[in-house]
Amino acid sequence: MAFESLSEKLQNVFKNLRNKGRLTEADVKAALKEVKMALLEADVNFKVVKQFIKSVQERAIGQDVLNSLTPGQMVIKIVNEEMVSLMGSETTEIPLKPSNEITIILMAGLQGAGKTTTCAKIAGKMKQKGRSPLLVACDVYRPAAIRQLQVNGEKQGVPVFAMGENQNPVNIAKAAVEHAVKNNMNVVILDTAGRLHVDEEMMAELQNIKAALDIDETILVVDAMTGQDAVNVAKSFDETVGLDGVILTKLDGDTRGGAALSIRAVIGKPILYVGMGEKLSDLEQFYPDRMASRILGMGDVLTLIEKAEAQIDEDKAREMTRKFKKAEFTYEDYLENMSQVKNMGNIQDLIAMIPGMGSQLKNVDLSGSEAQMKRTESIILSMTPEERANPDLMNMSRKKRIAAGAGVPISEVNALVKQFEMMKKMMKQFSGQLSGKKRSKFRMPFGF
Structure with missing residues (x-):
């Protein structure tokens, strides 16, 4: 995962800053020494690191920072601003000539x-x-x-x-x-x-x-x-x-x-x-x-939303919302939902874009989630078109046939059916919150 090592080290430094409450100039310098080491270990150019630390330190040891109510947060804010400046501050597009020119x-x-x-x-x-x-x-x-x-x-x-x-x-x-x-x-x-x-x-x-x-x-x-x-x-x-x-x-x-x-x-x-x-x-x-x-472990919600918007058709999202409200969600919809999530990218990277989630799950192996999605997909594809369209048809004999077709224990089929029913109830309960384009897309259940 991009910047995983650097991000983890910087988050540890910032955690210590927050926990200190009041900061002294020595505290800031000690923290920035750790930041410097983390950047050098991340293979950042030495001259770049030297200038970066100098810029942060000049701003961070000012009295307005050290005497503030949240000096740790102020230092982190400065590090963030200087890092943005280091990478260019503004987003640059490839400039294009008018469409009638090449x-x-x-x-x-x-x-x-x-x-x-x-x-x-x-x-x-x-x-x-x-x-x-x-x-x-x-x-x-x-x-x-x-x-x-x-x-x-x-x-x-x-x-x-x-x-x-x-x-x-x-x-x-x-x-x-x-x-x-x-x-x-x-x-x-x-x-x-x-x-x-x-x-x-x-x-x-x-x-x-x-x-x-x-x-x-x-x-x-x-x-x-x-x-x-x-x-x-x-x-x-x-x-x-x-x-x-x-x-x-x-x-x-x-x-x-x-x-x-x-x-x-x-x-x-x-x-x-x-x-x-x-x-x-x-x-x-x-x-x-x-x-x-x-990099600083603060997430990237805007990119996550854009990924969702790129993969989820607005008309489909509106139709899915209607189905949620009327509890008409089917296994076919579930399959479509999973496909959209997979197209958004690696699950670990997606979760890291949610503020706070990356650090909480840093020691959790999510590779099993990808495998579980494939197994779930296999189970649904082993159903007949009628079963996928009408979840109420599910009974024990059908579950046994589906399990055999997917090559999984019947307990996995039972687990999927239970998860599906719980999700239908949940979506019906919260359907009133499904309003607006981004929210309707973002509230769609992730299939894992």
Whole structure:
């Protein structure tokens, strides 16, 4: 889980601050020394950490903080504000030209960072914004790179321009723009070749493409799990080619978070998006304030709501609310509900977005929840369509058949039936609270 190690250490520091009540300058300095160690262990750039601690300390040892009624909370607030500032303060979008003009985006990065997949993810984002994107296969060196882009483009419903492997990437890029003009496409995304490490040949190719075309945005894709190496790579690309922004991939697997906390401060360029999984939908807009809240264990309710909104159709939510009120909820609805929750992402990450829940459940293994959802899904799929639509049909003989079909003990079927009936009663009881778009979605029962 992203920032898990850093988050846990910082929360322990803040817990001690809150418990002290009144604080002295020595208390603050001791706490910030622990914060400094936590950041360094998270692989945050040393110079960045030094400046960060200096900024926090200058603000935190002022008399207005130490003499306040809640000095511990004031220090935490300052840490949060400085962390937001460190990561860029404001959310940065990829700027797009008017829809009747073409925006050309050059995507760069080393092999293994997930650049080709990220290109398809960005194309999907552009399509959601009402744009007409074109993916361009400029990586003519890596085996199957073109095919990978074509497969991902097909999944996103985005066309891919390719001329094969024995072509000059500059010529491919120029031909792609001409193709976009003729076919009324307004966002061209160039998937360029990567290397195993930064070298002159790769940089020269990128420079040649930028010299041949009027590139609007040059975006670097870096692997967050490489920590300071990611920062060094970003610095090299920016100095040689010039960057407009960065996308961090594999942030869901980076428990430290050094790259996310260092890149903006080191190269002065914004983080645009973060990759939080392998699905083509697993690309999140980077919000510095929300990321700081996650790191400090304060949750991220806004992102959680947005994930729910993205997965739950408003009309379906309204229909589900109506069913709850009339106690017409079926196993088919239960199955649909579980599917929507699974599409929102990893359960552990979702729960961590709820304020206070991450720290409470830090030692709880929730991997079993994913497995239980699969078993529940298997049980429901072993029912006949009539049984799924009419829960009242359930009896012992049907339960035995369903258990055999799902390959589970009958006790699990009984448990699901009991849970389902309890949920129906609960939803009917609280149906009066189901009002408003976000609330109607958010009150839907999670299927685990």
